[in-house]
Each structure stands twice: as structure tokens, then as C-alpha cells.
Amino acid sequence: MQEALAEARLAAAEGEIPVGAVVVWQGRVIGRGHNRREALHDPTAHAEILALREAGRVRGGWRLSGATLYCTLEPCPMCAGALVNARIDTLVMGVRDPKTGAAGSVYDIVRSPWLNHRLRVIAGVLADDVQALMQTFFDNLRPTDREASGEGPDSEGCRRG
Numbered sequence: 001m002q003e004a005l006a007e008a009r010l011a012a013a014e015g016e017i018p019v020g021a022v023v024v025w026q027g028r029v030i031g032r033g034h035n036r037r038e039a040l041h042d043p044t045a046h047a048e049i050l051a052l053r054e055a056g057r058v059r060g061g062w063r064l065s066g067a068t069l070y071c072t073l074e075p076c077p078m079c080a081g082a083l084v085n086a087r088i089d090t091l092v093m094g095v096r097d098p099k100t101g102a103a104g105s106v107y108d109i110v111r112s113p114w115l116n117h118r119l120r121v122i123a124g125v126l127a128d129d130v131q132a133l134m135q136t137f138f139d140n141l142r143p144t145d146r147e148a149s150g151e152g153p154d155s156e157g158c159r160r161g
Contacts, residue, residue, distance in 0.1 A: 031055030074101035080109035094130030
């Protein structure tokens with residue numbers, strides 16, 4: 001999970017929502033990714049999708065049976081569906097996503113009895129570290145009350161980094 005958190009930090013440094021993911025197979029990282037939607041102008045460039053793509057290239061196929069995906073944030077429905085289709089065995093995640101989570105929060109795609117594959121889910125790993133990173137990222141996106149009212153030293157609405 002430390003590797004996924006490092007990927008999330010890369011995303012934050014690039015101005016992307018700080019989500020990171022790694023795929024581990026036989027004790028080795030075979031795929032990694034962090035959110036790149038803004039940079040790639042691609043709505044599918046989520047951390048999990050990018051990590052799965054790399055893992056597929058490394059393994060030489062799309063079936064990733066025996067692999068574990070570590071992700072800082074609970075996957076969305078698109079990513080959860082990709083995990084099922086890739087035959088990932090285990091999902092280890094940091095924090096749940098109460099708005100779009102699809103591994104038990106809003107939906108439970110990864111354990112749906114109607115699909116051909118189900119994942120084991122482990123939640124809450126390094127949750128405090130992930131939550132702190134997310135909080136800092138979103139706090140830095142929002143102007144302070146003084147800036148929003150035009151009272152602060154940055155009254156033109158420019159954000160200082």
C-alpha cells in the first residue's frame with residue numbers, strides 16, 4: 001500500500017486527484033498508476049485502469065488471476081468492473097468512497113453474485129495517511145474564506161501554491 005500511496009502523491013503533485021494503485025503478482029509490482037485524467041484528457045485514465053493496463057502488458061495477457069490490486073481509494077464502478085474482468089483476486093484499499101465507491105460503499109460490483117468473478121476486499125489499510133493526503137489536496141483547491149470574499153492579500157482570486 002505504501003507504493004500505491006507514493007503513486008497518489010505523484011498524482012497530487014501533478015494537480016490530479018490523489019489516487020494511486022499498484023498491481024502485485026507473486027510478490028512483485030507488475031503495474032502501477034496514478035490518476036492522469038487531466039494530463040491525458042481521458043476520462044478512463046484512473047489509477048486502477050492504468051495499473052491494470054501495465055500489469056497486462058507485463059504478464060502478456062489481460063487475465064491477472066493471482067494478482068492483488070492495492071488502491072488508495074475505493075474503486076468507482078468503471079474500475080471495479082475492470083477489476084472483475086481482469087480476474088484480480090484481492091483488492092486492498094485505503095479509504096472508502098461514499099459517493100461512487102463500488103466495492104461495498106455505494107455499489108458492490110467486485111462481489112456481485114451476478115458476475116463471473118468476485119474479489120476478496122480488504123479495506124482501511126493506511127486509511128489515515130490516505131485521508132490526510134486527500135484532505136490536504138482538496139483544502140489546497142478551495143480558496144480560504146478571506147480569499148473568496150476578496151479581503152485577503154490575494155484579492156484577484158489567484159491561488160498561491
